[in-house]
Amino acid sequence: MNFNYSYKAFLVTSLLVGNLILLLLLVKLDGNPTPEVTTVPVEYTELLPEEEPLALATPQEQAVVKTNTAYNEAETFIREVENERNAPFDESESEETQNLDWDGMGVKTDFNQAQKELQKTKRTLAEAAKKKAKTSAKSVNRKTTMTYQLVNRTALYLPNPVYTCEGSGKIVISIEVNALGKVTKANYNGTLSTTANGCLIDEALAYANESRFNTQGDKPKQLGTITYLFPGQE
Known part of the structure; x- marks a missing residue:
């Protein structure tokens, strides 16, 4: 009779311990899920060939292009400064404007310099036009x-x-x-x-x-x- 109770107690204890171990294993497996592997498609971009540089212009054409470019830049700068000077007066900015005094005279200096460059460019273009007209006049001959x-x-x-x-x-x-x-x-x-x-x-x-x-x-x-x-x- 004592043997039967001891045997039953051993079986119950063994079952409880087994269930506890199984429960711990399940909890451990749930706590470390298998990471999902994601694949990212790779796009291959074809490299376009570089554009060939344009043929160099003649020195005379380059000089004319540079002169015209400088003239346009100077004229654009002066027009922008004139527009800012002629813009409507804002009282809220009057104190700040007085303190800045045209950005420490820097903007005014740039404006004057741009005017000088513009006048110089105009003279250069005028001289070039005069030389061209003079060259054309040389090619004119009186009637033979x-x-x-x-x-x-x-x-x-x-x-x-x-x-x-x-x-x-x-x-x-x-x-x-x-x-x-x-x-x-x-x-x-x-x-x-x-x-x-x-x-x-x-x-x-x-x-x-x-x-x-x-x-x-x-x-x-x-x-x-x-x-x-x-x-x-x-």
Whole structure:
């Protein structure tokens, strides 16, 4: 009888201890949950090729661009300062404005400096325009006087030279004309000419070769001259 009670007590104790251990294991497992693994998609961005730099402008074009840029910046700065000076007066800011006195004269100094730079830029642009006009004027020439000697022939086309040569003088070109009135040969005649200016000679030869005369069937080869009197540039 005592053995049965002891055996039952042992079984009950064993069951309680087992349940306690199982409960502790469950609590421990619940307290350390398995971390979830999250995946983040990786995006691959294609690198665009760098743009090639623009071709460098000529030194003259760069100078003009820099001058115009400086002019625009100075003019913009002055306009902004003028707008601030002409803005409506705010009494709440009067005391602060008096204390600042135009930001310690710094803004006023910048304004005056910008005005000086603007005037300097204007003078630079004016000088550049004057030089350009002067250069263009040099390329203008007065009307060239032309005469020709070709017996019983009439000039159908005798172009007036448009040239940019420096200098003046008379250039005589000896020509040979065929039966169709076309100039087949043209040579500089130094004996009759009054100048040996290479530029004027080249222009005279070029225009002489373009000249045309009336046809003359009985004269397959006729000699003559074309005289160009270059008055020089104005």
